[in-house]
Amino acid sequence: MRLLMLANPGANRVYAAHATTLAAAELAVSAPGAREVTPRTVAGVSYLGFETDALDATEAERTAALRRIARQSTFLALFEERPDGLLRPLEVADPDLFEDDLVTIPKYPGKTNEQFTRLLLNVTLAAVECPLDEHATVLDPLCGRGTTLTTAWMAGLNAAGVEVEEKAVEQLAAFLKTYLRRKRLKHRAELVPVRREGKSLGRKFEATVHLPDRDLTMGVFTGDTRSSAKLWGKRRFEAVVTDAPYGVVHGARSDVVGTTGKRDRSPAGLLKGAVGVWAHQLKDGGALGLSWNTHGLDRADLVAMVTEAGLVVKDEGPWRGFEHRVDAAIQRDVLVAVKPDGADPDH
Ligand SMILES: C[S@@+](CC[C@H](N)C(=O)[O-])C[C@H]1O[C@@H](n2cnc3c(N)ncnc32)[C@H](O)[C@@H]1O
Missing domain, CATH: 3.40.50.150 (Vaccinia Virus protein VP39)
Incomplete structure (x- = not known):
């Protein structure tokens, strides 16, 4: 499945020019099965695109995989990029045990x-x-x-x-x-x-x-x-x-x-x-x-x-x-x- 992660714009303030590179490296090592992590721009908005098979799984495995994606330090929202080019928003529960x-x-x-x-x-x-x-x-x-x-x-x-x-x-x-x-x-x-x-x-x-x-x-x-x-x-x-x-x-x-x-x-x-x-x-x-x-x-x-x-x-x-x-x-x-x-x- 091809996914697009929308990063929190606050990351630019923290890392200046390095925000996208860091978020891509974090996703590549810590999101389940993430491959081909690449910055993408769709209709003028920047995302991190990646491929993963981790969501084509049982309900429990899918929930666990979504939780790990939502724990990314820059995570804001997640979309599936469909073959017809449309973006489908994916519902992701808050992964944290406490308020931030x-x-x-x-x-x-x-x-x-x-x-x-x-x-x-x-x-x-x-x-x-x-x-x-x-x-x-x-x-x-x-x-x-x-x-x-x-x-x-x-x-x-x-x-x-x-x-x-x-x-x-x-x-x-x-x-x-x-x-x-x-x-x-x-x-x-x-x-x-x-x-x-x-x-x-x-x-x-x-x-x-x-x-x-x-x-x-x-x-x-x-x-x-x-x-x-x-x-x-x-x-x-x-x-x-x-x-x-x-x-x-x-x-x-x-x-x-x-x-x-x-x-x-x-x-x-x-x-x-x-x-x-x-x-x-x-x-x-x-x-x-x-x-x-x-x-x-x-x-x-x-x-x-x-x-x-x-x-x-x-x-x-x-x-x-x-x-x-x-x-x-x-x-x-x-x-x-x-x-x-x-x-x-x-x-
Ligand atoms: C970069 S700060 C870590 C800050 C921490 N992550 C935080 O957000 O509060 C490094 C810490 O190491 C502590 N430190 C320095 N030398 C130490 C030592 N020999 N043994 C234990 N702590 C030490 C400092 O007092 C400082 O709190």
């Missing part, structure tokens, strides 16, 4: 753009080879105030995080408590101290929301991302999804928090110490999706780091189609890699 204000209300410097976060989550999940059932959990080990975590909740996945700025975790906790109360969603949410062997390890935000047919959980530790495996212990995750610090300075401070001061200010040093830890925390078949500033670290160097950590990088075709300019200091790219079976001897 869960992700859009918080506004703060350093927040990762919401649309981009959804893209990063989508393309990472598309690479996951282990089951994504209702226990599946996404870890953002540099989670800030939680854009990835709430985006994961929207998609029906549990969320886990680590963030070095205690204030960010406090603000996430305060926002989520108010949000869940205001929306009258049954929940439990608290920020608790973490102690192990008599020593304080910071704090943890724990939340559970009880939806009509299931629960969703969120857990966020304060602490350094290189301690993530220590903080999360034996827990393994289906996906690790994170927007790495860009190596830019907000006020007097760099957004990279290192251990030894000045030389740690480049994201390359942080990633070098962290990628192996995150790889270890993935289940077999789990996927890592990482966005970073290429001004501070070449793609080839990051590919080498991730490969050394035992993951297999998706480095061909549309997987290479996500690089885009954010501003004069930030050129952002996305790398996705999968953990092969048996990569970790200890589980």
Whole structure:
């Protein structure tokens, strides 16, 4: 079937000249069975055209396929392009578990753009080879105030995080408590101290929301991302999804928090110490999706780091189609890699 996806015009504001290329790459890797993804103009309106057999299936498979298309970060509407040239609008149910204000209300410097976060989550999940059932959990080990975590909740996945700025975790906790109360969603949410062997390890935000047919959980530790495996212990995750610090300075401070001061200010040093830890925390078949500033670290160097950590990088075709300019200091790219079976001897 030939489909035309109408993209949200807001994407142009986020990605400027790269909006169509990014949306096409996202569709190519994450829409079920999408082939021949090409920009099309019909009667002066721009669409992304693609071919797929995923809708010529059982009702349940068709609904699941439409949901994945509707989750595209730029999705606005979908049409079937009929052989006679007419466009037939396809009814697509809202795929999200929450209203989008869960992700859009918080506004703060350093927040990762919401649309981009959804893209990063989508393309990472598309690479996951282990089951994504209702226990599946996404870890953002540099989670800030939680854009990835709430985006994961929207998609029906549990969320886990680590963030070095205690204030960010406090603000996430305060926002989520108010949000869940205001929306009258049954929940439990608290920020608790973490102690192990008599020593304080910071704090943890724990939340559970009880939806009509299931629960969703969120857990966020304060602490350094290189301690993530220590903080999360034996827990393994289906996906690790994170927007790495860009190596830019907000006020007097760099957004990279290192251990030894000045030389740690480049994201390359942080990633070098962290990628192996995150790889270890993935289940077999789990996927890592990482966005970073290429001004501070070449793609080839990051590919080498991730490969050394035992993951297999998706480095061909549309997987290479996500690089885009954010501003004069930030050129952002996305790398996705999968953990092969048996990569970790200890589980
Ligand atoms: C690009 S921001 C991610 C923002 C997040 N996606 C959001 O929308 O709130 C990177 C985050 O990494 C955190 N960070 C930097 N160094 C860290 C470290 N060593 N351990 C844990 N978090 C760190 C920063 O405080 C910042 O919140």
